[in-house]
Amino acid sequence: MSNKTANTLNDLVEALNDGIAFYDHAAKETQDASHQDLFRNMSRLKSIIAADLKTEVARQGETPANDSSWLGEFRQGYADLKAKLAKDPDATYVAALEAQEDRVLHAFRDAVDGDQPARVRELASTYLPQVRDMHDRMRALKQAKQA
Numbered sequence: 025m026s027n028k029t030a031n032t033l034n035d036l037v038e039a040l041n042d043g044i045a046f047y048d049h050a051a052k053e054t055q056d057a058s059h060q061d062l063f064r065n066m067s068r069l070k071s072i073i074a075a076d077l078k079t080e081v082a083r084q085g086e087t088p089a090n091d092s093s094w095l096g097e098f099r100q101g102y103a104d105l106k107a108k109l110a111k112d113p114d115a116t117y118v119a120a121l122e123a124q125e126d127r128v129l130h131a132f133r134d135a136v137d138g139d140q141p142a143r144v145r146e147l148a149s150t151y152l153p154q155v156r157d158m159h160d161r162m163r164a165l166k167q168a169k170q171a
Contacts, residue, residue, distance in 0.1 A: 122163055
């Protein structure tokens with residue numbers, strides 16, 4: 025596998041890992057049972073996609089990314105701080121998670137539309153509908169919280 029392929033797939037995995045960690049954290053912080061279920065489901069879906077991408081990286085003889093990024097950790101910490109000061113902590117987490125979904129969606133779109141190796145475009149295309157659906161679910165929840 026070329027460095028570009030491994031790097032791109034690992035970038036996607038890292039973005040997914042950021043979401044997994046953030047959703048798991050938010051599920052523990054919220055008191056709303058429906059949010060807990062949604063956040064756990066979103067984490068599970070991201071884990072499935074990340075596992076498949078990691079398998080492809082490993083199949084090609086490279087080391088898959090297993091950690092989240094410093095940016096993901098920073099966003100989670102910032103959301104925690106804002107939630108402590110907010111009237112509606114859940115709305116704060118939902119807005120931050122929706123921003124995380126923007127990042128993941130953007131990464132997958134770039135992998136599909138950008139100058140990427142064919143295998144990267146193929147895998148990103150396969151998962152783009154699910155990534156878009158997760159983004160749209162969080163955007164709808166954010167909009168409902170703002171209404």
